[in-house]
Amino acid sequence: MTEMQNQETVLSEGAVFYIFGATGDLARRKLFPAIYSLYREGKLTENFAVIGLARRPRTNDEFRADVRASIDEFCRYQVQADEDWGQFAKHFEYKPLDINHVDGFRELKIQTESLEREFNIPGNRLFYLALAPELFGGVSRNLRDGGMLETEGWSRLVIEKPFGYDLKSAEKLNEELRSVFKEDQIYRIDHYLGKEMVQNIEVLRFANAFFEPLWNNKHIANVQISMSETVGVEERGGYYDQAGALRDMVQNHMLQMLTMIAMEPPSRLHPEDIRDEKVKVLRSLRQYMNADEVSNHVVRGQYAAGQHRGKDLPGYREEEKVNPVSDTETYLAARVFVDNFRWAGVPFYIRTGKRLPVKTTEVVVEFKSMPSNVYLGSKHKLEPNLLVIRVNPMEGIYVRINGKTPGAEGGITPLAMDFCQSCMIGINTPEAYERLIFDAARGDSTYFTRWDEVAAAWAFVDRIAEAWQGTNDDLQMYPAGSWGPEAADQLLQQDGFHWWPVNGQEEDTVIWK
């Protein structure tokens, strides 16, 4: 199924899932727990198998023990009883394989056919590459040359970011994949698109009569997308030092969220119609024409040594596998414009950073203020209405309106209408990877990025990267545990705005009042 959105709630047909990189971090923390959750919820029935692949030797029993340990540590469901575990675990096998050797793929074919017979699976094959992107091309070719794509069912490739380093390398990678798979067989993961509240943006916008008529430059003053993280680069210093915040977060997650906010209503709720509208937004992004424009609109920073909740934290340059004189940005804020009819003149402010005081992802839509002085006198300044979509880790929707101050003569106070989804449903909502693996298996590509989206996002990001090349004049250091460079605040002050909520809070999560 490529065109229509598949609304199937159970994977009735069954499939073999191949986890390339089965001994790695992503498989352990996200993929195995996601598969278990799907099974526990009945979305995967008994007609599935999982084959873990990596170079390290493992017996099937050792592999199943690894999978169990990962579920015990990271899954939102606990394994209930040994019989249940045995029933689930028998679907897992391991094959040691170096992706560079085609012989291993021929053996994999034999193993696959045996599992397909055992579990009554009609030849559907989902190849999940939890591998470094340099290996994607080789795996694809060897899947073809080893006969793995000769099947009566479907074959799909799921790949992780980063999708290239810039537009040129992304094009090359895409050509390698496309020499084996068709575009509609390729599922490019952006895990933010699997998040509950990111998917909710469409519903909020298109299912509520009171948002869509105001959703334009006549009524919206600005949009803010903030993704702040308390963590540093952890053990990913080698990768991150090449990527930085621009490639790690902006090229994918931030621009994807921006497209969800800014896109036109799709003609139908079909994957290609939705993706058509998203790519139009990416193509409408105003390109910075030179280094001056980049420095006027983009702030980059890097964390220095600092403190968070009384704990001393090292600077970025002291992190493992990071170049001690690195200029890589760990913080980025930018003023972005979507130059189309709906959004002309509305700034979209985006910011992301590591080692900030709070872990939170939020989208704030700030509406234009009412002309208060007409009826209140100029001494009253009304606060603007806000719509806040709280994505992560708290999920919810906050709407701020103005109301009469109780008991006071003529007083006006901002009131909060705060829907805390996490408080009502708890953290037991499906994780992004659960949704995305399930969507890929049922052939729904809505929340995966199409090649033209990836290319348009790189074209935007490349201009910034090029302007930064060979100079670090504008790189601002900020203490770990702070809200990043002051220049990011000035970016908004220049336009008469400020970041919401006002910075400086130290709580576990941002508090909206």
Ligand SMILES: NC(=O)C1=CN([C@@H]2O[C@H](COP(=O)(O)OP(=O)(O)OC[C@H]3O[C@@H](n4cnc5c(N)ncnc54)[C@H](OP(=O)(O)O)[C@@H]3O)[C@@H](O)[C@H]2O)C=CC1
């Ligand atoms: N970890 C995360 O949270 C996220 C990761 N990603 C992306 O996902 C991908 C995987 O990340 P992650 O799991 O962290 O990486 P790891 O380094 O932890 O794992 C890499 C895996 O690749 C296997 N591997 C390496 N070379 C070969 C080879 N020649 N043949 C077969 N297997 C090989 C390794 O196993 P062995 O050594 O046994 O061969 C290992 O299982 C990367 O592209 C990363 O950027 C994206 C978002 C989040």
Ligand SMILES: O=C1O[C@H](COP(=O)(O)O)[C@@H](O)[C@H](O)[C@H]1O
């Ligand atoms: O893709 C990435 O995302 C994480 C943040 O994801 P979240 O779901 O925890 O908000 C980020 O830490 C990482 O650097 C980046 O590669």
